[in-house]
Amino acid sequence: MTHGPQNHGAIVGVLTILVVAFLVGRGLLSVLRSAKARRRAASAHDLGRRRWGPAPAAPSAPDGAIVSAKSLTKQYGDFVAVDQLTFSLEPRTITGFLGPNGAGKTTTLRLMLGLAEPTAGEALVLGSRYADLEQPIRQVGAVLESNDFHPGRSGRDHLRVLALAADLPPSRIDQVLDLVDLGPAATRPVKTYSLGMRQRLGLAAALLGDPGLLVLDEPANGLDPVGVHWLRTFLRGFADGGGTVLVSSHVLAEVAQTVDRVLIIDRGRLVADAPLDELAGRDQTLGDAYLELTAGSPS
Amino acid sequence: MRPQLRAELLKLRTTRTTLGLLAAMIGLVLTAIVLHGYGLTTEDLDSASKQLTLLVGWGVVLGALFAGLLGAMSFTGEIRYGTIRPTLLVTPRRGLVIAAKSAASMLGGLAFGLAATAVAAVAASVALTARGIDVRLDAGDYALLIFGGSVASALWAVIGVGVGALVRNQMPAVIGILAWVLFIEGQLIDNAPNLGRLAPGPLGRAISGMSPDILLAPGVAALLLVHYAVAAAAGGRLATTRRDFV
Numbered sequence: 001m002t003h004g005p006q007n008h009g010a011i012v013g014v015l016t017i018l019v020v021a022f023l024v025g026r027g028l029l030s031v032l033r034s035a036k037a038r039r040r041a042a043s044a045h046d047l048g049r050r051r052w053g054p055a056p057a058a059p060s061a062p063d064g065a066i067v068s069a070k071s072l073t074k075q076y077g078d079f080v081a082v083d084q085l086t087f088s089l090e091p092r093t094i095t096g097f098l099g100p101n102g103a104g105k106t107t108t109l110r111l112m113l114g115l116a117e118p119t120a121g122e123a124l125v126l127g128s129r130y131a132d133l134e135q136p137i138r139q140v141g142a143v144l145e146s147n148d149f150h151p152g153r154s155g156r157d158h159l160r161v162l163a164l165a166a167d168l169p170p171s172r173i174d175q176v177l178d179l180v181d182l183g184p185a186a187t188r189p190v191k192t193y194s195l196g197m198r199q200r201l202g203l204a205a206a207l208l209g210d211p212g213l214l215v216l217d218e219p220a221n222g223l224d225p226v227g228v229h230w231l232r233t234f235l236r237g238f239a240d241g242g243g244t245v246l247v248s249s250h251v252l253a254e255v256a257q258t259v260d261r262v263l264i265i266d267r268g269r270l271v272a273d274a275p276l277d278e279l280a281g282r283d284q285t286l287g288d289a290y291l292e293l294t295a296g297s298p299s
Numbered sequence: 300m301r302p303q304l305r306a307e308l309l310k311l312r313t314t315r316t317t318l319g320l321l322a323a324m325i326g327l328v329l330t331a332i333v334l335h336g337y338g339l340t341t342e343d344l345d346s347a348s349k350q351l352t353l354l355v356g357w358g359v360v361l362g363a364l365f366a367g368l369l370g371a372m373s374f375t376g377e378i379r380y381g382t383i384r385p386t387l388l389v390t391p392r393r394g395l396v397i398a399a400k401s402a403a404s405m406l407g408g409l410a411f412g413l414a415a416t417a418v419a420a421v422a423a424s425v426a427l428t429a430r431g432i433d434v435r436l437d438a439g440d441y442a443l444l445i446f447g448g449s450v451a452s453a454l455w456a457v458i459g460v461g462v463g464a465l466v467r468n469q470m471p472a473v474i475g476i477l478a479w480v481l482f483i484e485g486q487l488i489d490n491a492p493n494l495g496r497l498a499p500g501p502l503g504r505a506i507s508g509m510s511p512d513i514l515l516a517p518g519v520a521a522l523l524l525v526h527y528a529v530a531a532a533a534g535g536r537l538a539t540t541r542r543d544f545v
Contacts (some may be wrong), residue, residue, distance in 0.1 A: 107545075114391045116543035121326065131391035142388055148381035150314050157313040158382075165306035165389045205385055 066091055066213050066244045067112060071121035074107050083268035084121065087155045089213075089246055094239045096276075097248040097257035100294055104268040105248040106144070109217050113142055125213070137166050142207030142215040146222065151191035155182060155201045158190065162205055176204040181230075189210050195222040199231075214238060216247045220254045232258045256286045266294040300402070303395055307373070307403035316372060324365035324411060328418050331357040334424025344427065347435035351444065352509045354426070355436065358419025359448040361431065363503040364480045365415070366408030366452035370459025370478060373400050373407075373533070375469035383544055393539040397464060401532045404456035412452025416445045416507070443508040446518060451503030454521075454528040458499060461531025465538045488513070499527050 065088035074082040082104045089095055099105050110116040112123040114130035121174045125133065125140055133139055148157055177186050180200040185193065193201065199219060206214060214235075220228050235245050235258055239298060249255045255262075263280050264272035271293040280286035311317045335354055345351055377383035390396050421442055424434050436444075459476065466472040480500050487495030495501055496514050504510065505520035514520065 110543070110545060113388060115387060116545060133391070135391050136391060140388075144384050145381050148384050150376070150380045150382055152314045152316075154313070158308070158385075160390050161306050161309050161313065162385055164309055165303050165386070167302040 004253055016088065020207040029041075032103065037263070046291060055262040065089060065124075065296055067123070067125050067246065068124040069108070069112070069121070072108065072111055072118055072123050074104075074111055074116065074119040075119040080268050082111065082118075085265070085268070085270050086121075087263055087270060087273050089244055090261070091212075091244050092242055093241055093260040094235055094245040094258055095261040095263060097246055097263050097265070098252070098255060098290060099248075099250065099265040103265045105219055105250075105265060108265070109142070109144060109215055109246075109248060113144070113215065115142070115144075135209070136210035137162070137206075137211065138168075139209070139211050140213045140215060141203075141209060141211040142217075143202040143206050143219060144215075144217045145201075146195060146218075147193055149190040149198065149201065152189050154187050155193070155197075155204075156186040158201065159205060159208060163190075163208055166209055168208055172208055174206045180204045180234075197225065199223060199227070199261075203234075212243055214243060214245045214247075216245070218248055218250070220249065220251060241248055252287050252290055256280065264290060264293050300395060300399055300499070303390055303399035304402050306389075307399045308406070311369075311373070311403060311407050314376075316376065317369065320365050320369055321411065321414065323485050324361055324415055325418050328358050328361050328415050329422055331361065332419060332422040332426055336423065336430065341432060343487075344432050345435075347437070347440055350362075350423065350427065350435055351507075352504075355416075355423040355444060356504060356507070356509050357509045358416040359412075359444065359504050359509065360480070360500065361371030362412040362415030362448050362452040363455040363500060364457040364476070366404075366411045367462070368473060369458035370400075370404035370456035370461075371463035371466075371472045372459075372469065373404050373409075374460055375472045378467050379469045387544060394536045397460065397532060397536045397539055401460045401528075401535075403458045404460050408459075409449050410516065411455040411456070412449035415452065415515060416448035417446075420444060420501060423505060424445025431481060433462045435529070440508065443517065445506030447521075448503070450521060450525065451506045454524045455499065455503060457528035458531040461528075461535035464535030466467050490493050497523065499524060502527070 031132055045234040069085050072085040073080070074081055075291050085104075085108060085150075097105055097108070107116065108123075111118050112125060112130065114136075116238060122129070125136075130136055149155075153161075154176070156173060159176065160170070162168075163170060163173055175181075177183050182197060182200045182204060185197060190198065190201065199222070203216075205217070210239070220231055225250070232254070235247065239260075247255070247259065256267075259276055261275050262272060263270065272289070276286065279289045332354060335357070344354060345534070363508060377386060386396060387393065390399075420436075424436075427434050462476060463472050466475065484495065484498045484500040487498055488501055489495070492513055501514055503516035503523045504518040506517050506524065508517055515523070
């Protein structure tokens with residue numbers, strides 16, 4: 001017993017030296033790495049001057065595609081959620097990402113945005129993996145769920161947290177609140193918001209970094225007709241200002257009037273990739289084409 | 300890491316979770332000290348060591364416990380409410396998120412430990428004086444109590460972040476931490492003291508100078524607890540970089 005602390009002391013001492021050596025090594029590495037990153041980032045930022053200007057980083061993508069997926073595959077055990085998806089998004093277009101419930105739309109978006117790791121293949125945003133983007137939210141704004149907020153935190157505080165983490169100026173918060181018409185409600189806790197207000201807050205967060213690409217998962221879910229109309233007008237304005245939009249949906253009516261291009265996915269596989277007017281052409285509506293392409297889907 | 304750290308500190312300040320935990324902790328410290336201050340016999344409280352271990356020490360135990368909960372909930376709360384998605388969209392480097400959460404929780408834990416031990420020190424002397432028992436603790440005891448309790452709580456908060464990142468689900472994480480502190484560690488100390496004194500709770504108490512006959516010396520305990528905290532943060536980092544967020 002009397003020797004106990006001393007013996008432990010020796011072991012703990014050795015462990016300490018190892019840990020300190022490890023941390024010092026890591027620290028040096030990360031200092032070197034961040035110095036390099038600073039030099040790279042020093043080239044360009046002009047934030048907040050344009051409302052939604054041209055996609056800023058588009059030219060840096062090697063093949064001109066804003067997003068490109070190559071044989072993107074995600075498997076959960078035996079279930080193939082996303083099956084060798086290959087597609088690309090062109091600048092200044094609104095692309096509708098359609099498919100029945102469970103077709104793999106959400107999984108694809110999460111693979112694209114670095115929240116999930118593909119089993120095979122890759123998805124590149126502006127030519128690199130999302131996780132490798134320097135300050136990604138200055139290039140990509142995404143809304144994946146309509147309710148990713150702490151219910152007790154105010155809308156403004158939600159945006160303040162994200163702006164701090166992204167190192168964006170606080171003035172940007174009022175700008176995006178204005179963009180989505182959510183000014184006066186912003187100081188109330190999110191739990192008092194209607195679904196439409198939550199959708200707008202999510203959109204405000206996506207716009208914080210003034211990105212050139214918007215990725216929205218089922219943004220019209222639960223919106224009333226006025227809300228859907230507002231969203232449509234908003235997305236059109238964003239694309240006309242030079243932005244690119246990928247919007248997933250299982251509601252055809254809301255998409256048919258908004259999108260330029262359509263990607264249809266069924267049971268993880270891409271079944272259509274075409275301009276809207278090609279799919280919904282002479283004798284058939286988009287609805288007919290969609291039903292034909294996704295025939296036999298369990299949902 | 301500075302932007303992420305500032306964001307994490309703002310997260311702690313913009314919901315009622317932190318204040319709620321702080322209030323619950325202070326309430327429990329006061330309850331424990333009032334109950335023990337009146338329930339224990341005069342002989343149980345007649346030396347500095349007994350007063351520290353049986354009475355004031357509740358501040359250290361509860362400070363560390365609530366700091367651990369604060370750290371764990373800083374991660375599990377984000378899973379529960381889905382805010383982890385926006386968080387990772389802004390900062391896709393998940394190791395950075397864990398580091399920022401650890402640092403922010405460490406500061407929060409430090410404040411919790413400071414509050415818990417200070418409240419415990421005051422409440423214990425009031426309780427002892429009210430019963431007409433001499434307070435045997437001197438300035439050195441108090442200093443070690445408050446300093447040690449704060450250090451222990453800060454490290455416990457980091458351990459909490461690691462546990463939260465590994466477990467992810469809020470209820471199991473919170474219940475697991477409560478069960479560990481309030482039940483398992485006590486069993487370990489009673490039945491296998493050589494093992495039990497290496498557990499993080501007893502290490503926290505050791506840092507504050509409690510039960511020197513059973514527990515480790517304060518400096519050794521602090522070093523070992525630092526290792527636990529580093530290991531927990533590393534485990535949490537591994538668990539967040541390897542797994543998907545859906």
